[in-house]
Amino acid sequence: MSDSIAIQIENLHKHFGRRKRVQAVNNLNLEVAAGQVYGFLGPNGAGKTTTIRMLLGLIRPSQGSVYLFGQHVQQEHAVLSRVGSLVEGATFYDFLTGRRNLEVFALTSNLSLPASRFDEVLRLVDMQDRSRRRVKGYSTGMKQRLGIAAAMLTDPDLLILDEPANGLDPHGINEIRTLIRQLVDEHGKTVFLSSHQLGEVEQVCDRVAIINKGELIREGTVANLLNKKAQIHIRATPLEQAAAAVNGQWACRSENGSLLLVDAQDADVPIIVDRLVKNGIKIFEVSPQRQSLEDYFLSVTEGENSHVE
């Protein structure tokens, strides 16, 4: 393991309760290469936040190990100085100003940062004008922005962001999305992103992992995962003949007696059209349908078979 692997999770287990009744994370294995945005998805109670807390050394694994940049988190606490985080909503000392909170965090990180660094991160999240006000008066969105500033304060190599867009307006969400991509594409950072805003995840992430009931159920690039569920919708007559023409190679079914749904990729469209034409079928419409990450997420979290691309 080296710096090329930002996160490595090995046989991770976490159970809570005196009789270990609640199995929050169950034999999780994951590897996140450096220099990418990695989405970490799962329904509520799937074990995402528990995993993130173990990544940050906030809770101890019941079994298994977590490595960041090749260093064991529990044994080499210093590696966490390369990590910035925002877990389960931004929290601060409400009685301090936003800027003072950042100063406290920097000092706790054993850093004496110049004032310009605070200005820089505050500007990045558009909070420089409001940073001298007490956090008590901040809106959820302002707190979230300050939380992102706090996560970036020490210029970390790895950012672990749990629901960073919570409380942000569409403009703010777009800004955060752009910022995340910039951090990865222009500054070579790694972002581990947990979010329920699957549209955002789909747009910003290079790879995603989906966990359910503490177990990894899917992992791969966004494109690969969604292509597996791609469909082509065909409006043609006679529909029975059209189905017969494609059925040997691609699974298909009809809907409402007028639409043929074929489980095929975009690249298959010319072949399918050619086959239908050769069979004398009249084609009115052919539209490739790519499943959204949200549809995909909903479909896979109902089943639980592990599948890693």
Added chain:
Amino acid sequence: MWSKLFRAEWYKITGNRWATGCMIWIFPGLAVLVTLFALGAVVFSSSFRNGVTEDPALWTEVAILPWAIPNNPLGRMLLIGFTAVLFAGEYQWNTWKVIVPRSQRVPLIMVKYFAVALFVVFAFVLMSILLTLGLGLVSLAIGSSYGPKITGDVLTDFAKDYGQQMLVSFTTTIIAAGYVSLAAMLTRSILGSAVTGIVITLGETMLFLPLALLSWLFDKEDIIQVYRFVPSFNLNNLFIWLNGETPEGIKLASGRTIVDSQLFSEGVLLCWVVGLVTLTAYFFYKQDITN
């Protein structure tokens, strides 16, 4: 690392004006209030003026007076509240999750103990200075003496007495902080840890009664000897020893009286301080930081 951690703690404490104002700065404020009240009495009450002239205050005694507050279980209540804010606040505000990844856990807890002790000592030194100067001003206004005269011997004796009082207060504060910090880890609430701290602090002073009852019920006088290891008992013993007197000790049913030496009390108190701090650090080191 330690200086930066302490600066962070300093920012948090001084920034929490409500908590520090009500539970720390209230003590120096009280000294100012007493001075103002006394000055008012000088102006409006001839009996007060006569009283001060007939029985003038000694600055060596006035300066030590404020230390009676942390050394008294009831006087310690506000300090317990302050400690609860410091330790349990991080749980209640959900801020441990932000700072624990940034630093080792043990120094994070240790610096809190240091901050509690320093703020308490600072507040009472300030109260002591303000009260000494304030009552000096009152004496000056009346024209009464405010002795003793400052000489080398007086200063040496005063420094010794003052240092001893401070040491006892420091020990008292750390022991109370130990109870509260442990309670903070279990209850994760400011109110919960403050109430638990108060109950334990008051409870330990009253532990003699149930121990005496058990001793009588089981006809075993050794049971009552457990009280010899209670912090408040040893603090009281130490206080008496430091004043050059001998404590009364514990009288057993057989008529035997056990009087523990100053060294014994110091040893017991040291064990409590080290034990509570170590236990807190260990619990925190092992604790899962969850909501």
